[in-house]
Amino acid sequence: MFNLSYTKSFMIKQKFTIEVKIIFLILTTVTVVISLLILFFTTKEKELLITLGISPKEIELFINRVSQELILFLGITILVLLIILSILVKKILSPIFKLSLATRTVASGNLDYPIELKTQDEIGEIAKDFTVIERSLKATIRDLRERNKEIELLSKITTKMTTRLNSQEIIGLIIEDLTTELGYDYILVSKLSEDGEYSQDHIFSGDTQMKQAIEDILEEKIENIKAPVSKLPFLPDVSSGKIVIKERLADFIGEVIGESQSDAIQLMLGAKNFVDVPLHIKEKPTYLLLIATSKETITKHDKDILHTFMRAASIGLENALLYEEKTRWADELEKKVEERTKELEEMTAKIAHQEKMVALGTMASRMSHELKNPLAIIRSNVYFLKKKVPMELMKYLDMIGRAEERSNIVVEETMGFVKGVSLKKELANINDCIEEALRSLSHELKKVEVEKEFSEDIPSVLIDVHWIHNLFTNIFINAVQAMEEEGVFHPEGELIGKITIKSCVVNSNIEVSISDTGKGVPQDIKDRIFDPFFGTKIRGTGLGLSISREIIEKHKGSINVFNNESGGATFTVVIPIPE
Numbered sequence: 001m002f003n004l005s006y007t008k009s010f011m012i013k014q015k016f017t018i019e020v021k022i023i024f025l026i027l028t029t030v031t032v033v034i035s036l037l038i039l040f041f042t043t044k045e046k047e048l049l050i051t052l053g054i055s056p057k058e059i060e061l062f063i064n065r066v067s068q069e070l071i072l073f074l075g076i077t078i079l080v081l082l083i084i085l086s087i088l089v090k091k092i093l094s095p096i097f098k099l100s101l102a103t104r105t106v107a108s109g110n111l112d113y114p115i116e117l118k119t120q121d122e123i124g125e126i127a128k129d130f131t132v133i134e135r136s137l138k139a140t141i142r143d144l145r146e147r148n149k150e151i152e153l154l155s156k157i158t159t160k161m162t163t164r165l166n167s168q169e170i171i172g173l174i175i176e177d178l179t180t181e182l183g184y185d186y187i188l189v190s191k192l193s194e195d196g197e198y199s200q201d202h203i204f205s206g207d208t209q210m211k212q213a214i215e216d217i218l219e220e221k222i223e224n225i226k227a228p229v230s231k232l233p234f235l236p237d238v239s240s241g242k243i244v245i246k247e248r249l250a251d252f253i254g255e256v257i258g259e260s261q262s263d264a265i266q267l268m269l270g271a272k273n274f275v276d277v278p279l280h281i282k283e284k285p286t287y288l289l290l291i292a293t294s295k296e297t298i299t300k301h302d303k304d305i306l307h308t309f310m311r312a313a314s315i316g317l318e319n320a321l322l323y324e325e326k327t328r329w330a331d332e333l334e335k336k337v338e339e340r341t342k343e344l345e346e347m348t349a350k351i352a353h354q355e356k357m358v359a360l361g362t363m364a365s366r367m368s369h370e371l372k373n374p375l376a377i378i379r380s381n382v383y384f385l386k387k388k389v390p391m392e393l394m395k396y397l398d399m400i401g402r403a404e405e406r407s408n409i410v411v412e413e414t415m416g417f418v419k420g421v422s423l424k425k426e427l428a429n430i431n432d433c434i435e436e437a438l439r440s441l442s443h444e445l446k447k448v449e450v451e452k453e454f455s456e457d458i459p460s461v462l463i464d465v466h467w468i469h470n471l472f473t474n475i476f477i478n479a480v481q482a483m484e485e486e487g488v489f490h491p492e493g494e495l496i497g498k499i500t501i502k503s504c505v506v507n508s509n510i511e512v513s514i515s516d517t518g519k520g521v522p523q524d525i526k527d528r529i530f531d532p533f534f535g536t537k538i539r540g541t542g543l544g545l546s547i548s549r550e551i552i553e554k555h556k557g558s559i560n561v562f563n564n565e566s567g568g569a570t571f572t573v574v575i576p577i578p579e
């Protein structure tokens, strides 16, 4: 601003120069004049007295007397001169000193220092000019301070805008800063459509009443409107893409709307001026701000500030939108990568599973084929032997027979898995199938209590009796094995266990539930027990439930499992009754 130290030293130097110069000049002049006078008079008198023949003694006396008179004269002259000089110095130097003091005071920052110089000379003129300079300096400094404040404010706003990464938050900030920091009254922010048209859909507002008023006008809800809404200059001017000041627009609105003025309209008419401010994103007007103000005038300076403000806002908004877009892309990409990875993993697992199945299928098919003939031989020979062997050996033959039956089931399951289940349907009753399965497992079920709650309403349906029998056999054997694994024996060493079988008709379906008191199905394997070759037993193929599901699905039914609250598992089999 000012180099005060330089100004001060300059002033001090000037002061000394002027004072010393004047005093030095006057004293020098006086001394020279006196010396010349003494020299002149003494020389002249001496010469005259010698010429007149006066004795040296008298000359000496005469000179002494003249010298004394001269000194007295000179003393009086100097005194007079000094008085004149001091008056002159006071007259000339005092205003200079005052001016100098004022200059120093003003330079030190006190712009209210008054210069009281009413002289009519050049110094007086300088003092007047100085007062003018002082005033204009004061105004300039005030102006500069104001600008400085504005710059600080804009810098604060810019920092705020450019450090936020949420577009909605920035729009909120725009409204807040325009009202609280820049002193505008009402703000409406509208999102422009893709082709830059004004849309009424996205309006954010600093004032809800004001928003209502504008919407009322735009939607022509105001009665007695004297001009078509499209003709109102009130409609924001998007086409120019620039800040447009609409002075005294409120008066105009007042004229066209006439008397029908709601509170909101009144509020709007309280505004003196409106400004349309487009907000550009990537150089395209994307938002439009309608600013209403009760300020009497909107100056060029206000417009410049708005311009700078909007530039900061659009940079902030652009950054935030870019960030949001980037985050959205990153999220989408991450989701897509996750989906693809999962798909790939599933695919890989499926392929590996299929390959395993093909290999297992080939092996199982061969084994089943190889076992079928020896099993048939065992069965026929047991049949013949039963007719010939004594009774005490009969139980051994029974054991061989059961082992053969069980082996045959395994072979059939395996064949069913390899070739798939093909049905030979006949009309049969599900209850009878269950009874048949229970009968064939009478030996295994000896240690278990079996409770049956069969509904009499179960209709006969078209089913493959062989496979349905197979299905229930699987479930019953699993139940017995689960109870064996649970290992509860009664005092005689026999297992205490219970299988409850219920059948009924529910919504044109036959529903059969088989509950046991075994260990239940552990939660972590519940989803896998119907998969082929999945099993937790040392002996067993893990095909039982997978074939069971295939059998029931071929009958368009379903099979499910849940654990009982009291322990054990319940399998439910649903077979639809055809209409």
Ligand SMILES: Nc1ncnc2c1ncn2[C@@H]1O[C@H](COP(=O)(O)OP(=O)(O)OP(=O)(O)O)[C@@H](O)[C@H]1O
Binding pocket: 474, 478, 479, 482, 516, 518, 519, 520, 521, 522, 529, 530, 534, 535, 536, 537, 539, 540, 541, 542, 543, 544, 545, 546, 569
């Ligand atoms: N009633 C049940 N209670 C508890 N777990 C069961 C029950 N039934 C089946 N499971 C579980 O489901 C698994 C798969 O049964 P699935 O009948 O398919 O094969 P498996 O019985 O192990 O072998 P397989 O039936 O070929 O002899 C079993 O190993 C067992 O862990």
Ligand SMILES: [Mg+2]
Binding pocket: 474, 477, 478, 540, 544, 545
């Ligand atoms: Mg099984």
